[in-house]
Amino acid sequence: MTTEFDMSGKVAMVTGASSGFGAHFAKLLSARGAKVVVAARRVDRLDSLVEEIKSSGGEAVAVAMDVTDPNSIERAFDQGEAAFGTITVVANNAGVADIRSALKVDEASWDRMMDTNLKGVWIVAQQAAKRMIAAGVGGAIVNTASILGLRVAFGQSSYCTSKAAVVQLTKSLAIEWASKGIRVNALCPGYFLTEMTEAAFASPDSKAYLNSSPARRAGEMDEISGPFLLLASDAGSYLHGIALPVDGGQSIGNM
Numbered sequence: 001m002t003t004e005f006d007m008s009g010k011v012a013m014v015t016g017a018s019s020g021f022g023a024h025f026a027k028l029l030s031a032r033g034a035k036v037v038v039a040a041r042r043v044d045r046l047d048s049l050v051e052e053i054k055s056s057g058g059e060a061v062a063v064a065m066d067v068t069d070p071n072s073i074e075r076a077f078d079q080g081e082a083a084f085g086t087i088t089v090v091a092n093n094a095g096v097a098d099i100r101s102a103l104k105v106d107e108a109s110w111d112r113m114m115d116t117n118l119k120g121v122w123i124v125a126q127q128a129a130k131r132m133i134a135a136g137v138g139g140a141i142v143n144t145a146s147i148l149g150l151r152v153a154f155g156q157s158s159y160c161t162s163k164a165a166v167v168q169l170t171k172s173l174a175i176e177w178a179s180k181g182i183r184v185n186a187l188c189p190g191y192f193l194t195e196m197t198e199a200a201f202a203s204p205d206s207k208a209y210l211n212s213s214p215a216r217r218a219g220e221m222d223e224i225s226g227p228f229l230l231l232a233s234d235a236g237s238y239l240h241g242i243a244l245p246v247d248g249g250q251s252i253g254n255m
């Protein structure tokens, strides 16, 4: 299994690498031998991550990317490719959350959600696939969806809708690109402590929810490592279009 999770010789891009899952995926890919292109808007954070990866003996480069801007996505791929060659592994992970009642979702917040969580994921995936196909190589795209793409939570209508669409996008791209050697799969994390969930985690409601979930706790960051590597590495070579919950059983639900 160690060999199958080996990523040496691969060039990977991680979007939303400036914090949370993205920073974790970048370090994980590097530790397994990949050269890593780290992308997000907060470039200062990316620069520190690159330093950290380099000081552990890895290779990484930081590229500015705003996933709501297609030109910025294209530029980031150009820069990553110039540094390390064709990107064949993509952690398509950038995303935002928005907790507010459906009656208070306005057009601007809806658009921001869809532009980031859905359109951004689509354009990054398409950009990656076009370049792999042009270079005559296959690869793996891992979209970060959510268990809220499989079920719903109160007060998160735009987020749940965006993540459900990412699950369908994942399956749609998977059937079109499988024949080209490109695997597209999605991770559906449950609750993990990151900057996105920090405030929610502090609330009594979240604690009660987690205590009533099957595993009775949130996920630890390293518990997403194996599932992510399974989808990103050759260990998952026959996996196409799956949406893998990593959630301590939260998405099963108890009736």
Ligand SMILES: NC(=O)c1ccc[n+]([C@@H]2O[C@H](COP(=O)([O-])OP(=O)(O)OC[C@H]3O[C@@H](n4cnc5c(N)ncnc54)[C@H](OP(=O)(O)O)[C@@H]3O)[C@@H](O)[C@H]2O)c1
Pocket: 015, 016, 017, 018, 019, 020, 021, 022, 039, 040, 041, 042, 043, 065, 066, 067, 068, 093, 094, 095, 096, 097, 116, 144, 145, 146, 147, 188, 189, 190, 191, 192, 193, 194, 195, 196, 197
């Ligand atoms: N934490 C959880 O429990 C959980 C559960 C299920 C799914 N997820 C998903 O996991 C992914 C990562 O979230 P996280 O929990 O790690 O939260 P996080 O720490 O807040 O990370 C979000 C990342 O997305 C990036 N991002 C946001 N908008 C962007 C934009 N317009 N362009 C480029 N990058 C952008 C941010 O970078 P910049 O601000 O620097 O651009 C940041 O690096 C998200 O898709 C989220 O929906 C999280």
